[in-house]
Amino acid sequence: MMQVPPISLTIRERGEVVGVADGLAWIKGLPTARLGDVLISECDSRALVYQLDERLIGAILLEQSAQFSAGARICSTHKTLTVGVGDSLLGRILDPLGRPLDGLSNPNTTHSRPVESRSPPIMARAYVQRPLHTGNTIVDTLLPVGRGQRQLIIGDAGTGKTAIALDAVINQKPADVRCIYVLIGQRRSAVQEVITQLRKTGAIANTTVIVAEASALPGLQYLAPYTGCAIAEAWMNDGHDTLIVYDDLGQHALAYRELSLLFRRPPGREAYPGDIFYLHARLLERATQLAPEQGGGSMTALPIVPTEQGELASYIPTNLISITDGQIYLNQNLFASGIRPAIDIGRSVSRIGGKAQDRAIAKAAGRLRLDYLQFLELELFTRFGTKLEAGMAARVARGRQLQILFGQDRLVPRPISYQMAWLVAWNEGWLADLNPEQLKQRLTQLMTIATTPDALPPLDASHERWLAAVAHWLERTL
Numbered sequence: 001m002m003q004v005p006p007i008s009l010t011i012r013e014r015g016e017v018v019g020v021a022d023g024l025a026w027i028k029g030l031p032t033a034r035l036g037d038v039l040i041s042e043c044d045s046r047a048l049v050y051q052l053d054e055r056l057i058g059a060i061l062l063e064q065s066a067q068f069s070a071g072a073r074i075c076s077t078h079k080t081l082t083v084g085v086g087d088s089l090l091g092r093i094l095d096p097l098g099r100p101l102d103g104l105s106n107p108n109t110t111h112s113r114p115v116e117s118r119s120p121p122i123m124a125r126a127y128v129q130r131p132l133h134t135g136n137t138i139v140d141t142l143l144p145v146g147r148g149q150r151q152l153i154i155g156d157a158g159t160g161k162t163a164i165a166l167d168a169v170i171n172q173k174p175a176d177v178r179c180i181y182v183l184i185g186q187r188r189s190a191v192q193e194v195i196t197q198l199r200k201t202g203a204i205a206n207t208t209v210i211v212a213e214a215s216a217l218p219g220l221q222y223l224a225p226y227t228g229c230a231i232a233e234a235w236m237n238d239g240h241d242t243l244i245v246y247d248d249l250g251q252h253a254l255a256y257r258e259l260s261l262l263f264r265r266p267p268g269r270e271a272y273p274g275d276i277f278y279l280h281a282r283l284l285e286r287a288t289q290l291a292p293e294q295g296g297g298s299m300t301a302l303p304i305v306p307t308e309q310g311e312l313a314s315y316i317p318t319n320l321i322s323i324t325d326g327q328i329y330l331n332q333n334l335f336a337s338g339i340r341p342a343i344d345i346g347r348s349v350s351r352i353g354g355k356a357q358d359r360a361i362a363k364a365a366g367r368l369r370l371d372y373l374q375f376l377e378l379e380l381f382t383r384f385g386t387k388l389e390a391g392m393a394a395r396v397a398r399g400r401q402l403q404i405l406f407g408q409d410r411l412v413p414r415p416i417s418y419q420m421a422w423l424v425a426w427n428e429g430w431l432a433d434l435n436p437e438q439l440k441q442r443l444t445q446l447m448t449i450a451t452t453p454d455a456l457p458p459l460d461a462s463h464e465r466w467l468a469a470v471a472h473w474l475e476r477t478l
């Protein structure tokens with residue numbers, strides 16, 4: 001009898017692109033494709049399954065190509081989207097698919113992670129208990145951020161949101177914190193400005209930049225924060241501390257709304273789809289402080305969201321306020337009156353950072369916030385020409401000095417030892433009798449001391465040692 005050789009058959013589905021427009025595609029003939037699967041066309045363009053209708057599949061384009069058009073063949077990889085992770089990404093500027101945008105070769109990654117993944121369960125998490133110094137005086141003394149915290153930066157256009165986030169990244173250079181700066185839907189000039197400053201300050205060596213600028217496909221803008229998060233997660237799971245900036249989630253929500261409307265999902269409030277809250281919650285829940293058994297790594301997140309005319313109650317900002325652990329609110333009026341940074345101390349809050357603040361700083365900054373808020377109230381009266389009694393006038397004078405102390409140019413993050421030094425001097429009244437010019441000189445002097453190695457004791461040294469050191473440099477007698 002004749003032997004029939006065994007025939008091995010593989011069944012492959014072959015889909016066909018029905019239509020392509022506005023960064024998305026409709027596809028027929030892929031009955032087993034699942035949500036989130038990567039599809040690949042005959043011209044090697046990728047798309048991501050985003051919607052399953054009865055007859056057609058909706059996919060978001062990850063690559064634009066002229067050949068990717070109606071009639072093109074397409075099949076599913078049956079895999080979800082992953083991105084290469086690891087130290088070879090430091091210093092690199094990448095798109096949300098991990099492809100280089102800096103003209104260098106593909107990063108040499110040995111591992112990859114799914115772009116979307118679940119946030120760590122409660123049992124794998126620890127309390128936020130270590131500070132992350134941002135280099136900003138107001139933040140580090142009054143609105144402290146802890147490692148693993150999610151602190152929103154919110155304010156009108158052009159009020160200095162990016163400046164604060166960028167300073168925080170630059171300030172991680174001496175600390176061993178790996179940073180990811182995600183730019184979503186930003187103008188090219190804004191993208192270039194961030195990259196230039198990271199390069200100029202050398203902070204790029206410690207940072208990965210993910211860019212999906214305003215002209216990028218909406219699908220890429222939608223993916224960018226999740227890609228950045230996956231890269232940070234890999235480091236966090238290896239026991240490292242990480243800081244991720246999402247600049248900004250308002251643009252991210254717009255990209256998502258655009259996709260959802262194009263896919264004809266029912267619009268809800270402000271035409272955003274119903275699951276818009278989940279979009280950001282599932283992203284920000286991935287930032288945390290891991291428990292010691294999990295390696296003790298952390299991911300601190302600084303999401304940015306713009307407001308219009310200071311309106312905190314609009315849809316996306318309120319969602320984000322409720323998802324995060326506090327907010328740094330930048331006030332357009334303060335900015336217009338020349339105050340830099342324009343942080344509105346009264347409307348900013350850090351709900352958990354206080355527990356993570358360095359003890360010495362927390363103690364020294366004690367009543368500062370209250371004193372300052374009282375000053376702002378008193379100052380209102382002085383505008384009406386009311387004559388204040390001596391005690392109150394002194395308070396106003398102190399408040400004005402605090403305003404000078406809180407003033408800070410961008411791109412000059414300040415070391416935490418500087419913050420401690422001025423707090424010590426302030427509490428002792430050593431800065432009280434100075435006029436604005438003298439005060440500024442004193443602060444410059446303190447900054448020089450704080451950046452001189454060993455000039456000041458470590459932060460956890462005794463109060464007496466700190467007093468003695470600051471007194472010595474300011475030539476004060478105890």
Ligand SMILES: Nc1ncnc2c1ncn2[C@@H]1O[C@H](COP(=O)(O)OP(=O)(O)OP(=O)(O)O)[C@@H](O)[C@H]1O
Nearest residue numbers: 156157158159160161162163306340341408409410
């Ligand atoms: N502390 C500061 N000192 C001096 N200038 C500052 C400071 N902070 C911000 N600026 C300036 O204010 C302008 C706006 O800052 P920035 O781009 O950070 O604002 P933004 O809120 O991120 O704006 P957008 O909403 O357009 O993204 C910039 O020209 C920046 O140089």
Ligand SMILES: [Mg+2]
Nearest residue numbers: 161162190247
């Ligand atoms: Mg900005």
